Structure formats: structure tokens, C-alpha cells
Amino acid sequence: MDKKWADLTPDEKREARFKKWLEVPDIEFNSPEAKEAYGARLKRMANAYRLKEPDRVPVQFTFGDLPLKWAGVSPGTAMYDYSHIRRVWSRFLKDFEMDSYSGPGMAVLPGKIYDLIDYRLYIWPGHGLPADAQAFQYIEGEYMKADEYDLLITDPSDFWLRVYLPRISSVFEPFRNVRPYTSIFESPMSYFVPYTGADVQAALQTLIDIGREMAKYQEVITECTQEAARAGVPSPVSGGLAKAPFDTIGDTLRGTQGIMLDMYRCPDKLHEAMDKLADITINNAVSVANETGGITVGFPLHKGADGFMSDEQFETFYWPSLKKVMLALIDEGLIPSLFAEGSYGTRLEKINEFPKGSVIWRFDQTDMARAKKILGDTCCISGNVPSSVLTTGTPREVKEICRELIEVCGKGGGYILSSGSSVDFAPPENIHAMMEAAREYGVYN
Amino acid sequence: MMEEKKWAELTPEEKREVRMKKWIEAEDVEFASTESKKAYQERATRLMKALMLQEPDRVPVQLPAGNYPAYYAGGSIHKVMYDYDELRRAWLKFLYDFDMDTYRGPNLVHSGKVLEIIDYKLYKWPGHGLAENVAGYQFIEGEYMMADEYDALIKDPSDFALRVLIPRHIGAFKPFKKLVRPASVMGLPIGFVAQATNPDVRAALQAMIDAGVEMEKWQEAVNACNKEAQAAGFPSMRGGMGVAPFDTLGDALRGTQGIILDMYRQPDKLHEAMDKVADITIDNALAMTDDATGIMVSFPLHKGDDTFMSDEQFETFYWPSLKKVILALIEEGLMVMCFAEGRYERRLEALSELPKGWTMWQFDQTDMANVKRVIGDVCCISGNVPSSLISKGTPQAVKERCRQLIETCGKGGGYILTGGAAVAETNPENLRAFMEAAKEYGTYK
Numbered sequence: 001m002d003k004k005w006a007d008l009t010p011d012e013k014r015e016a017r018f019k020k021w022l023e024v025p026d027i028e029f030n031s032p033e034a035k036e037a038y039g040a041r042l043k044r045m046a047n048a049y050r051l052k053e054p055d056r057v058p059v060q061f062t063f064g065d066l067p068l069k070w071a072g073v074s075p076g077t078a079m080y081d082y083s084h085i086r087r088v089w090s091r092f093l094k095d096f097e098m099d100s101y102s103g104p105g106m107a108v109l110p111g112k113i114y115d116l117i118d119y120r121l122y123i124w125p126g127h128g129l130p131a132d133a134q135a136f137q138y139i140e141g142e143y144m145k146a147d148e149y150d151l152l153i154t155d156p157s158d159f160w161l162r163v164y165l166p167r168i169s170s171v172f173e174p175f176r177n178v179r180p181y182t183s184i185f186e187s188p189m190s191y192f193v194p195y196t197g198a199d200v201q202a203a204l205q206t207l208i209d210i211g212r213e214m215a216k217y218q219e220v221i222t223e224c225t226q227e228a229a230r231a232g233v234p235s236p237v238s239g240g241l242a243k244a245p246f247d248t249i250g251d252t253l254r255g256t257q258g259i260m261l262d263m264y265r266c267p268d269k270l271h272e273a274m275d276k277l278a279d280i281t282i283n284n285a286v287s288v289a290n291e292t293g294g295i296t297v298g299f300p301l302h303k304g305a306d307g308f309m310s311d312e313q314f315e316t317f318y319w320p321s322l323k324k325v326m327l328a329l330i331d332e333g334l335i336p337s338l339f340a341e342g343s344y345g346t347r348l349e350k351i352n353e354f355p356k357g358s359v360i361w362r363f364d365q366t367d368m369a370r371a372k373k374i375l376g377d378t379c380c381i382s383g384n385v386p387s388s389v390l391t392t393g394t395p396r397e398v399k400e401i402c403r404e405l406i407e408v409c410g411k412g413g414g415y416i417l418s419s420g421s422s423v424d425f426a427p428p429e430n431i432h433a434m435m436e437a438a439r440e441y442g443v444y445n
Numbered sequence: 446m447m448e449e450k451k452w453a454e455l456t457p458e459e460k461r462e463v464r465m466k467k468w469i470e471a472e473d474v475e476f477a478s479t480e481s482k483k484a485y486q487e488r489a490t491r492l493m494k495a496l497m498l499q500e501p502d503r504v505p506v507q508l509p510a511g512n513y514p515a516y517y518a519g520g521s522i523h524k525v526m527y528d529y530d531e532l533r534r535a536w537l538k539f540l541y542d543f544d545m546d547t548y549r550g551p552n553l554v555h556s557g558k559v560l561e562i563i564d565y566k567l568y569k570w571p572g573h574g575l576a577e578n579v580a581g582y583q584f585i586e587g588e589y590m591m592a593d594e595y596d597a598l599i600k601d602p603s604d605f606a607l608r609v610l611i612p613r614h615i616g617a618f619k620p621f622k623k624l625v626r627p628a629s630v631m632g633l634p635i636g637f638v639a640q641a642t643n644p645d646v647r648a649a650l651q652a653m654i655d656a657g658v659e660m661e662k663w664q665e666a667v668n669a670c671n672k673e674a675q676a677a678g679f680p681s682m683r684g685g686m687g688v689a690p691f692d693t694l695g696d697a698l699r700g701t702q703g704i705i706l707d708m709y710r711q712p713d714k715l716h717e718a719m720d721k722v723a724d725i726t727i728d729n730a731l732a733m734t735d736d737a738t739g740i741m742v743s744f745p746l747h748k749g750d751d752t753f754m755s756d757e758q759f760e761t762f763y764w765p766s767l768k769k770v771i772l773a774l775i776e777e778g779l780m781v782m783c784f785a786e787g788r789y790e791r792r793l794e795a796l797s798e799l800p801k802g803w804t805m806w807q808f809d810q811t812d813m814a815n816v817k818r819v820i821g822d823v824c825c826i827s828g829n830v831p832s833s834l835i836s837k838g839t840p841q842a843v844k845e846r847c848r849q850l851i852e853t854c855g856k857g858g859g860y861i862l863t864g865g866a867a868v869a870e871t872n873p874e875n876l877r878a879f880m881e882a883a884k885e886y887g888t889y890k
Contacts, residue, residue: 113635113638117635117638119635154721154724155601155602155603155725156601156603156604156627156628156631157601157602157603157604157607157626157627157628158602158603159628160627160628160630160631160637161603161607161627164631165637179729179732180602180603180606180725180728180729181603181606181607181611182602182603182606182722182725182729183725183729184606184611184614184615185606185610185614185688185693185697185698187686188555188559188560188563188565188567188614188615189555189556189559189660190686190733192559192563192656192657192660193660193664195653195654195656195657195660196657196658196660196661196664197657200657201654201657201658204650204651204653204654204657205654207638207641207650208641208647208650208651210638210639210641211638211639211640211641211642211643211644211646211647211650212641212642212647214638214639214641214642215642218642241633243633248631252631252633253631277628277631279600280601280626280628280629280631281629283626283629284625284626284629288625
């Protein structure tokens, strides 16, 4: 079986994955119609991915916790009382037609877990933000020092466990004092000496507590997803999330300022580290996708946008390691699905380097006509109803923009209608308008 | 901060001087009396001079007692592995009943309870796979790392340890097999802690806590012995432990058979892995002797002896990575003690390449006259009253052998009298013969 897989071409692998991905699960659907709709929705999405003409343009909702706001529940409340999540998303499912489920999983953070970790990379309602705040905030910092590239390169997992983790969570600070796992090989006794510390024991206990709490949270998320599935709305199995190596270092390790300096001060180390992280990313993405049966691997792209760096920096630092990851995933029959937040206008020619039907690009502020022209023959593209219009416009304005997008991008298939970025505030009518537009203007034949 | 900088600028000799001074002055020790302080400093000075190839007042003695204190006190290894009060009583009784120049605490007596909590697979011990009256452990060699896993070890050693080796070595940590690679959640850190939702992972974390709690009790007994010995005037040659990179791979990872095949089938991978393991060994040894609190690092050598491999294999595979480790520790002002178990007759030329006055070699079955001739100007040497004689001979025969050794090896200093190996089965008279011989025949000038 394994051998056979290795012998397949990337296209054959992708088709094999699609075949599995398109299987309608053996669950108790609410009705025969729901079961049929489930299959039709998956197929609609798959055809768009593959640059074939689906029955109509699919719509992808990425509306985060909007359903909470419509229900008048603050994120800070739902983060700590998961019963709200269940109730609100149940209602959302009844009220909205969706091609794929916009579930609560990534939208509502489990507050107790973040509290337990004392996670320093976010502030959230009630923890660094007012209790009634409407979102969480990422806190960038120099969590990895400029002279720590060698640690990261020579023993990455040791770096993560004993250097990095203790910095991003006060609870795991004591892990600084444990010995590297490699030291357990011949000396089990001396390895455990640091575990005599009450602080190390407390950190492990917290990890156990987190696990218990996380199980409760995941149960609620799973219930929501299953309810949607029974109603015929699939949550297309994702092959997991991955990041561009430059973003991994720039977002959560060195920070923007750090990595900008490194491009000038230690470009070779930066390249070496990105290359190492590229291998790690590939390895992980493939194993996650194999396990989940997903076909797309999502990449939220951050620092490669037009406004962040020059063309030369993009071509030298950002793109090569990301491309390496993408090619390796494509080789395994997976589809990198990249969300180019911000503007990618000057990158479009550069990024058109992949075989047909193997990549999906979602754009935010990029000109979609140009995107269709340059990438449309090879990539599925998606976007880009502006958040501003969704938030403050009328349903008619939203629908009009959707129509234009469908006309420009929908031709021949390979297009998914979606918002440019995640939307924090918008009236429900504006969201309905997107689906209306797809049904009215987006039907093929 | 200031001090750290200064440390890095010191030469190896200066660093050693700081370490030795701290060790001999022992300002942190609360001595039982002014006499015991004086005796401590005399003994430590005696040892230091021998180590550094100078003439001390007389040949120092390291009693080859091993686990004998357990039996001397009327118990057994099995008993002291499970009863820490008995462990403490036995080692303290031994301390007060015997004269010696350096004291070895019960650090190498493992806690049977800790080993059981973690379900350690690499040892059998009395009462656990061995009869209760057996006087030692049995190491269980095996192919714990497969021939095709070198790349995984080299690329991310701690990940390989955590998710591959440790689950094979330690029953309680088997669930770690299911973890994601720590370095792969670099960009999305929350993914790591979420793994504790798995109840098996939580059970493994609980075992880590339990091992730590139990370890604390064991450590209390061990520390009490060491502290009391110091207070009574007996220095220990304190520092860390290390393993030759070839032995790390050959003992606990690939096994003898595996590593011997690898020398022929994939020598380059083996070299690359040993080089990586050497770096890890250096880091670990330095971490164990941080802040100049230790004076030496000890290496029990296994697979490099005359009968295990050819001269060419020793020079190609065994010696280079071990030498790299030794030189790196010397650079940090640490002395290195190697226990050459078995026979090292044909290896002596290689040892003579080492920097003068930085290493101590304990020999087992090697001809000490030859040793003195070939490396006596370069290394402190120690050994090698045969274990058979110590166990079964008369006190007169032991004393006679000690006299011969002192005459052969003692000339000009640089010699420590001890056994060829540590013994558990002997009698008080035979052990006392060492000190008698040293006092009678080993005084300089």
C-alpha cells in the first residue's frame, strides 16, 4: 500500500485524496435531502478547487464569532461558558444557508485554557482586555533572541520545549530547568532530578488540567460540527494549518522588528533556520493531512504582503522557503490554500509557479481582475468582498459587489466567493446577500 | 552578568583554578569541626595534586567500594533501592567506619520505586527481573533505534528522544508516541498543550509528576549522605557524568550488533550522529557542572576496549568523538575522568595525545607498568587491584598488590590507588588494606 502510494504522480495522489475526501460519511442525516445536499456541497467545493465548473460558485463564510454578536453574547462570556457556543451556532445553522460550515472552532477561544497557560502571545476579554471586548489581540514580541538561531537549528524541539515555551507562558517557565530529553538515554535517574521541583510538578499538573478542560471544549465544538453535518452542511476536512517559515520566525519567534534586523544582520542564519522550519512544516503538514484525510493545508500569510517588504526581500527571504513547503505538499497530492491578507498586487506574477489545480489563493485587498488574469488558469482563487462593505454597507451594495466578483472571477470555474478578510461586525442581512448573489449570478450553464 | 562575561574570557587553566579553589576551600560547607575542615582540605589538595600530575603528600586512595556499603550495613542493593532510610544509614555507617581520601555517595544506587513508576525497560534490578539477592543491575541491550532512524536523530534530536526513543525505553511514556513534534507547533504554540486532551498523555504526565515526587525522597537521602561526608571532612570528586558518543549509540540506541553493522553499512550516518551526540553530551555535561560547582566529568567507557573493536575502528569510530567531548570540557576548565573497563592496552598511544594534566584514567585489566610508561606524563592514572582479589583474596594479598602498584605507578605523582572496578562483595579488612598500603608505602619524600 505504502509503496504504491510512493509510486503515484502528484496528480494521482491528489485525485486519490479527493476521492476519499468526497465520500459522504456514514452518519444519521436529518433527511435524505440533507444527505444529498452534503454530497453536493462537497462536490461544489471540490470542483472549484480543481478549476472545474461546479453547479454554481461556492460561498465560503469566514465570519469568526459573528453569530455570537448577533445573539448578543459577548466573546468574553462564551469563552468561559461553552453552552452559549452550542446554542448560538445551532441557531446560526438554522438561519443561514452555507456551502461549508463556519463553525465555532477557531472563532471562540477556550478562555479557561488560555487562563491556565497564562498565554503571553494573546490578550483576550478579561485577560488584558476589558471583559466586554469584542475580540482577542495577538501580542508580538522578541520571544526568541537574535543569538538563538543555532539553538533552533541544531535541536529545534529542545529549543521549543525548554527555551521558547517557558517564555510564552508563565506556567511553563519551570521547563527551563528540566534537562533535554536526549539526556535521558543512559541516565534515567539524573534526568528526573529537576522533576523533584514543586514548580516543575505544578507545570505538569497544569498541562493535565488543560487537557481535561480542552476535552470539554472540543466536545462542544464537535457537537456543533456534527449537528451541521447531519443537516447536510459539511465541514470540509482540513489538512491542518501551516505557516510560511518566514512568518513562523517573524510572528511568534523573533517578531517583526527582530526579523527585519536579521535580514540585514544575519541573513545566512535566517535562511538556515527557515530551511529547517520548512522541513519541519512539510513533515508535520503531511502527517496531519494523512491522519485527518484532509486535502487542503491552510496558510494564513502575514509578512509577505506588499506593504511589509520590498519585492527583493520577498523573492530572497519570504518566497523560497514557502515555495519549498508548497512544492513538497503538492508532491504529496495536497493543496496549499493560502490566505494572502493585505495586498498581494506586486506578488501575483511571482507566485504563479505551480501545476494547475494544485493551489488555492484567497485574496484580501488584491485586484481580483488581475488575479484572475494572472493566476486564473492554474489556481482556484477566492475573495474578496471588503470587510468594510460587509460591516457598514447595505445588502444591496454587498450583493452588487458579489455580482461583479462572480462576473470577473467566476468564468470557467475555479472561484470561491468569500470576504476579503475575517469580519468582526456585520448585520446578518449582508451575509445573506452573499449567498443570494451566488445563487442568482453564480450558477453555471 | 558581569561575572559571566569574565568567565568566558578566562583560559581553561584559569577556569580550572576557580573550580579547584571553590572545591578545596568549600566555603559553602558547614564542617563538623575545624579538624574536619582541615582534613577535608588536606584530602582535596592531595587529590588535586595527583590529578594535576604533581606529587601530593602521599598517594590518595579511592576505595573501590561500589555498592558494598549496602552489604556492610547488613542489607542488600535491593533493600536500599526501595528503603531510603536504610540507604542513608548504610552509606553513613560506611563513612564513619572507614578511612578514605574521597567519599562516593549513593548517587548511583537507583530508586527502585522511580524505575517502577516510569516502567524503565533498560534495566533489570534485584527484585525486578533479577532475584532479590543479586548484587547489581543488568542492562538490557536492544535495538531501540532502528537502522533507518539516523536522520530523525540528527535533524531534531529532542523530538526523536521524546516521541521515538523514550516511548521505547520507558513504558509509562509510551503515549508520547502520539504527540506532535514540538518544533512543528512553533508557529501555532497552542497546538502542543491541546494534546493533553488524550487521557493516555495525561497518564504519562502524571507518571512524570509521580516520578518527581518519589525522586525527591530518594534525593533527600542521597544529599544527606553527601552533605554529611563533606561536613566530616571527606571530599567527593564532584561533577557530572557523560557517555562516549559511540557508547550512547551502541548501548542504549542501536545496540552492539546494530552499531557494528552500521560501521560497515552506513559509516557516514554513524559519524554524523556521533558528532551530533557529542555536542549534546558536551552541553549536558556543562549543564550538570554549571557555575563552576563541579571539578570533573566522569565517563564510564564501554565499547572501545581492546576486544570490542579493532585498532582501526577505535581510531576511526570510537576515539574522535570522545576526544572532541573531552577537549570541549577541558576548554571549560573541567577535568575528565574516564573509566576504561576491560582492557585498554592498545589504546594507550591515542590517550597520549591528550593535553597534559587534564584527564584521569582508571584502568581495569590494563598493565599498569605499561600505562605509566606510555601516558604517565600526560594523564593521572588510577587502578587496578583486581576485583577478584578484593572479593576473595586475603588482606595481605590486597595490600601486597597495592604496594606493587604504588611502586609501579606512584613515581612522581599522578597516581590514585583504587580497584580495577568497584565491588559489592568484599570484606572490611580487604578494603582497609588500601589505606594501610597507601600510608605505609605511598608517602612522597
